Amino acid sequence: MEQLTEINALEETKRLPAVKRSIWREIVKQKYAHMFILTGMLIVFVFHYLPMFGILMAFEDYSISSGIKGIFTSEWVGLKYFKEFVSAYNFNLIVTNTLAISLLKLLFTFPMPILLAIMFNEVRHQLFKRFAQTVSYFPHFISWVVVSGLLVIFLSTNSGIVNDLLKGLGLTEKSLPFLSSPNYFWGLAVTTAMWKEAGWWAIIFLAAISGLNPSLYDAAEMDGAGRLRRIWHITLPGIRGTIVVVLILAVGSLLGGGLVGSNFEQSYLLGNAMNSERSEILQTYAFKMGLAQGRYAYATAIDLLQSIIAIILVFGSNYLSKKITKNSLF
Amino acid sequence: MIKVMKSTWLLALALMLLLTACSASNNGKQGGQATNAASSGTENDVKPVDDSTEQEIVELDLFVNMSWWPLKDWSGKIPEEITKKTGVKLNIQVAADDKQLPLLIASGDLPDLVYTATDLTRMADPDVSYPLGELIEKYVPDFKISQERIGVNTMPDGNFYTIRNAFSTEQEWIDNPKALPGANGMTLRQDIMEELGNPELNNLEDLISILASVKAKYPDMVPLVWDKDQIGQNLRINFGLKKSNGFVDIDGAARYYLKDENYLDYYLYMNRLYREGYMLAENFTFKDAQQDDQYVLNGQAFAHGAGNADMTNPQLEELGKPFKMMQVTKLLSGKAGIPMGGSGWAGMYITKNNKNPEAAIKFLQYMYSEEGQKLGLYGIEGEDWEWNDAEKYPVMKYDFNNTDIQTQMGAVWWGLIGSSGVNEALQRYNPDSQMTQWGLAAREALEFNPALGLVSTEPDTEEQTIEAQIRNMVTTEELKIYMAASEEEARAQYEALLQKAESLGLAKLEEWATAKYKEYQKNF
Incomplete structure (x- = not known):
């Protein structure tokens, strides 16, 4: 055998x-x-x-009553829904809002966790460091539904604690319409997202920093490098790879809000008829069209358009990063 | 190898533990059932008939597509009585939001029954719901429905999938002088009105001057707060407008409701309320239907749009508040009107997933019967209400407006499954109530045009897409009129709104609507 x-x-x-x-x-x-x-x-x-x-739905005259089978049997209409969306009266507004909120988030929320991680790394008092770190990443675990509920209460013009405080300190005379004026929405979206997620993403950078060889710091100190110089010449170059990878991921999911995500949740929960001029974004529009009005084909077309932009962004940022920093995701 | 053996053993052990746990819980269930059987066995000896009826009870799942629906389960003496009469018990699922039903339709996961006031045409699809005619013919040939009701619920495919509630003919309204329409009311703080020397309130200008006095005297108070879903509705009645969708008759043609000549006046009035600081911009951001009630109950608001004094006052008393609300019981304009067009409000659909269509149609037959309607709406005759034969209305023996009592009894709401407009309207009549006075005033403003109310777009048609897009646009653009900085700007925004609607294909929609309107007019 x-x-x-x-x-x-x-x-x-x-x-x-x-x-x-x-x-x-x-x-x-x-x-x-x-x-x-x-x-x-x-x-x-x-x-x-x-x-x-x-x-396939995006290119078909699809109706939900025809079920899954309908996806293969519906009449082909080509780019009809894409054309309809592009010529919609609020197309410019929706695209501007989506891009503006996303770019603002990238600009402000991307450096924040890096800064936070470096700051944590420089804290010598271990107990305080651990406490501060826990406090900073804790908001990550609160859902947006709860956060927006709290914001609505805190930011109310009539009895909200924030307005009471601002008025009490004499910083404003009248209550600020945080939730009902379109002018505040972008700022609100960026700051709340930063508050909620900066601590969480700092963990990744902290992990990268902890992987650096301590002898490098000792050597630099011997050579007379101060704290800022050590950060600039050792910490930052040491975590460059991590920064690039996270940046590519953030750019890839840019239209969803990048690192901190939550574009949809914020616009859906904090957006209202009053601030929709600044809060309506591609995702909420697709959601309204698709689920509320049952126009699945149209909503698919909007989402597909967004996915195409996201793919271009991932490949583009990866290519650029390969050229410039020699670091890349793939 | 040893490692592999070890992990295999561990996995086997874990699986065994899991299986033991499962079988233990199964045993537990079986044990429970056995005990139940034993206890009903004891009852069996005493009341064998009851046990046999219990066995026949059919449980059906009902999805109520109204997130605000106050009754969350099939409990209370009225649902129990309905179950006794019909042998049907409902398991209730109340919608979380307005997106849930479209999703259920799309995924094919609909429960046995759906009660809804929206997505009606989507539900009225032979792949989604049973045509009622088919079920009646098969199971309950003695179930008779009036031709008018069938007429207004018949779909283009010739079938009717539901009979909507809240429908009554003009004649039925005339025959029941105590039937009061459910018109959106307005309440005011009684104590403040007294402090202001009970100023006259006969027209819309009076209302503005009262709100102005309140603002001057109580600067911290919100002069007028609206229910988030009813913003402006009471004023729309006073301006004689069709509520907030559909079509109006202009020179015999069906035109979009925004073109009503009174609409601009209404918008300008609302804009004035905002500009002069009588209502909050934040009112438009309310996400919770109780937010306005909180303003009223906390004493922060003077007037309550969509308020009902009969309901608010007991709540204020319970909270120990030293003030009461009073109902505005007059129409404030000669233009006032309440259009009674249409085919009703919400309907029950028997879905194709229904596990017992026979029981379902028999249940509907009962709910549509006079007896079923009155049981569901008013309660048990003799115990909860008695018929006043001289004046033709039900005299309630319980506090009909108290939501706690309604929930406890399961009253009012389940009656809406099959009730007629006048039966619903009759329950509102109570000679001592403030809402009754308002209802009697509003009755004077009823305007009937059933043909116009029937004009509604079908799903997945071009007209529906146009209408949906216009409606979507109006919800945000309308605010620009309300919030305009001056009257001129408000006028300009109104013009811009109409222009945007035109650019979305309004002309086409109106052309279609007029053709339909003319077609329906032949039936009346």
């Missing part, structure tokens, strides 16, 4: 070229690890790739 298996194995090795043989052997050797990866791939396939056939 043993002889037979040996012969079989020998024949098999004869059939396979040397490289393939070694790969196959590696795979067999790591079969448990591969099973884990396969499960992950399966999940990605089932939940991310498989539903992509729904994109």
